[in-house]
Amino acid sequence: MRRWILGGLAGVAVAGGAFVFFAPYNIAASQAHLPGVGETLHLYLRSAVKARSGAIEVPDHVDLSDDGLARLGAGHFATGCATCHGAPGIPRNPVVEGMQPMPPKLTSDEWTEKDFYWIARHGFKYTGMPAWPGEGRDDEPWALAAFLARYDSYDAASYAEAAFGAPDAWQAGAVRFGEPSNAVAQEHACVRCHGDDGLGRDGTAPKLAGQSEEWLALVLDAYAEGHRESGFMEPLAAGLRPQTRAQIAARYAGMQATWDGEVLPVGDAARGEVLAQQGDEHFDIASCASCHEGAGADGLSPKRADTPRIAGQDGYWLVNWLTMYRDGPQPTTPRAHLMSAAAKPLTDEDIRDIAAYYAGR
């Protein structure tokens, strides 16, 4: 009996070794799968997504029907996805047609919002579908889920409007492979989400107008050099030369604007005010105001140039950033650990209350 088992195992090992060495199954992308293989793999892929997306919960501050969130998703789609998947009214480069499996043209019907989130966050092995470029930024792929959930409703013009800010901002002739961010001019890469006026295109992206130049440069450099994670910003910042980054920072810092932050429907601003202004002895919460306020014409800008203004920023971003500082990925810029120390004792409720307070100022 024992001899039979050992013999069987040896046979399997030899056969397996021979399979790997002689590679009888042709993995050439130019060849179609044998009948049934492609279908089985795709079925497995579907099951793998469904088995994992069910347990995901949409955070209470994320509104997947929000137009701004969908525009942000569209902008990122243009940066990272359209090259392979195409976009409404925009053809893809013929190089993609040679892929096996070929990246599907997308439709809202095939997956749920949570499926889209999971796929955008994690990607697929062996298919060319990458994971989310901002390692650990679990808050970000929701924008893509919001966009893809209404993907079928876009035509070329409304997609271009959503992703680039104007129907004619995109030239189909500029479709290049591997350089998606160069398809529009670099300054347009900022404008399409942050807006011409630096006010974030009505909730698409954070407000930048009038933020300190030092802070903007510091963060843009951090994105470019891998000191701060973001799937939205890293792919764009990485391609910018240092002097271009400095120019962008100066340009947005020079804009004059009043911030009128979008307040989330969650969070108690009155409680947030107490926490932000006084801190809390028992829960060891430091006062936000002592670093983030105290200067500028309205007294609501920070005293230090390397600290961001938060008063009047959209609540959505304040929640995401506070959560990022608390749970990671922690930026590795010189003073980021101070913010992490401040965020550490905050509960989800504290974060929403503080965001409600500052968004409304």
Add this chain to the structure above:
Amino acid sequence: MLSGCDGRHNWMAGAGEESAQVKTLFIVLMIGAGVIWSAVVGAAIYAHKRGAHPNLEREARQFVIWGGAVLPTVLVGALLVWGLIILRDITADDGDLTVRVDGERWWWRVIYETPEGDVITANEIRLPIGQRALFRLTADDVIHSFWVPALGGKMDMIPGRETTLTLTPQTLGSWGGLCAEFCGGAHALMRFDAIVMEPEAFDTWLAEQAEPAKLSADNPGFEVFQAEGCGACHTIRGTDAQGPVGPDLTHLASRDKLGAGMWDMTPTNMARWITDTHEMKPDIDMPPYPHLNGARLDTLVDFLMRLE
């Protein structure tokens, strides 16, 4: 174990009424234990030498009942009563002055109650000699235990409850206090000095502690303090720095030690505390400021060392 014999932390030093009571109890207990041990061993040797004698069975039974049941019950009962009386005395809710101490990970928030209001300080307790100080003890996060071995104690500090303890110091000097209940990473570094002073000197000290910080209007060190965000957590009374989280720094430099009873209050230690905080005291909530250096750090340290 041997570090317990250091005079500052020696509970047999008898520097306070309460520790003297415990010391007396301990000495009586040890002498009694010695007598009983000798008697038991002597009886065992006697029984062995004499050998078995069945006709003495009744005598032996009496010996077991009186020596093995009645005597221990009476002795242990008496000791218990004595111990409970001491416990009652050292937790009695009255004193010549009242001090509230809140245990935090890993330091002590200290509040003197005075007729003019609370006087807040941290990590150092000063007491007038011969006066009975009542401590009202609480904990902000986990269970701590308040102990000044040379003076008396210890007493647990329990979140959500107030416990009391009295200390009546009898010997001038700086005595060591510490947390006697494991409370996490820096537990062993959670200490304080209990300094026993003449009553007049104590009154002067307390009056000084009650004052706001004396700062000149143009103070570059305070500007660094605020620009670095220190005021988000720390209070310096009389300034905009009103942070409630960490120790009150109004009279920081008047304390003998830095980092909750750990390091001498020197500019060198202060600078290191700011830049290498977690090297000096691992796990604490205060973040390090390694980016501070040169003139800016010197200015800040100089400012802090003037907070007397």
